[in-house]
Amino acid sequence: MRGGTVWDREGGRMLRGVNLNLLPILRELLRERNVTAAAKRLNLTQSGVSEALGRLRVQFGDELLVKTGRRMVPTALALEIAPRLEDLLATTEDLLRPVRFNPAYSDREIRIATGDTVALALGKGLLQRLAAQAPRTTIQFVSTEAPMRANLEEGKIDFLIIPRGVIPSTILSEEGLERLPLYREDWVIIARRDHPKLTGPLTLDLLDELPSIACRLDDLSYLHGAIPGRRRVDQIQVSQFTLLPILVAESDAVAMVGSVAKIVKLEHAWRRLDGRNDDGFQVAPFPG
Template sequence: MSGRDGARSLRAVNLNLLPILRELIRHRSVTLAAEHLNLTQSGVSEALRRLRAQFDDELLVKAGRKMVPTAVALALAPRLEDILGATEDLLKPARFDPADNEREIVIATGDTVSLALAQGLIDRLARHAPRTTVHFVTVDAVTRSDLDEGKIDFLIIPRRIVPNTVFDEEGLDRFTVYWEDWVCIARKDHPRIDGVLTLELLDELPSIACRLDNQSYLHGALPGRRGPDQIQVSQFTLLPMMVAGSDAVAMVQRHVANWFAAFLPIALHELPIPFPQLEVCAFWSSFHRNDPIHAWLRAELQDIVAQGRSEWLPGEGGFMPDGSGGG
């Protein structure tokens, strides 16, 4: 039989009748098969009639008050069990255990998000998914197609910072990872800062800022400062180390300042001019929507956020999972 003839024959077969045939052969009774399938006896009898025509065989014949499978039916029985059993296994929800996963998860983001999530991820991966690697990569060369094609698992960036002409979030799944606000940092023994940091003093002091790229989608320039930044770097997490050894001030996310203040002699100061909070969101495409390890990691990220300060931050304040404001 040619491939075309085989396809034509398969289309002519009503595959919905095969489970009924299996139960008829198992129970050798229309009544018992109907009860097991939760069908009417007349419905099973009609199915048997159609099966006989389909296989050109009686399949079950009466022998006294019983029904006996024919030789054709007995030959079909083990093949039916294999085919229907495999089909039922295929349709069962896949059992997923993160401990068995060996895939690398790629998250495109900035250094501040990596700092925020890494500790919680290390703990969870070690406990539940020891063979899984989370690879943080920079967002510099990431495109929307990288998400759509599954090359990147997550893009975690502040929302509405990058223009739609560069990154269009339409059609992507997302959740808010956290909200964060900003503070000014300076070294603890700064000779000119005593108490409240005023706008006039801020404009007089040297400053360091983070400028991610030439487009400056996110530029950590101190608000209200009229003078230029003496130094610009491409990573926010460099700023606390540079401030600790100089008279310069810098603006960073509060959670970054809290983290480094536990290890470096830096002090946090509220900004003299309010600066908008950032809504940091995780984006992913439908390519990964039903991926078990992806769904597991999404839940873990949300749990890390729910744990809040006690798990991530060696200090007070920082993340605001509900966007209500910082401490």
């Protein structure tokens, strides 16, 4: 130790022996070259700044500032370290400044585990907002097959968007997870427009007589979109909701779906690509 400073074996000052809180004071002293002016800028007392200068002199082993008349003249060492000190403190202050997220410069990939109808419902709005606000960001919709809580906790997926009740709580516990409602959808029954048996009001008994198609995302999920109260089994089970209207429009089967407006648009677009001009299928509220 020399003059109260801790040195390493090569004679350099060790960081743990340096009071870094004195460096902003030294910066102001080198800028103002006047103890009173520096104290005012730092909102400190003149005696406090004078004491800090004394400790800095010991720390650097140099006078740093020599009083000449009413002003103080920096030594050769002070002039040498001044620009480096400015850069160091500017970098440190920038490091400690809270980072504000700016989507315009974000190039991250966001992975959202969800079903195909959610991607269909959100896709158009996301494309518009990404183009306008986050042109370098990528959103990847991935399958919800066997979504485990660890996938969220380990960062394998960023968000999980599913209807409540689709995945048993024994598979995916919501405890401790941040969650919020995204949108609400009503369940309705769809059937092809010219269905021979749907000429009057839709009843539960009539639904029980008709073949049906349901969606099951994977083996761990509840049968989602299955018509409640039916005694018959669903003849066809698919893993994609967007297949339901296409299959219904080509058969006598019925199905229960949500996000009706989006699914209707999809089915109409499919029929136009297929060269058809009819209205596709009919939509009816679930009979209660």
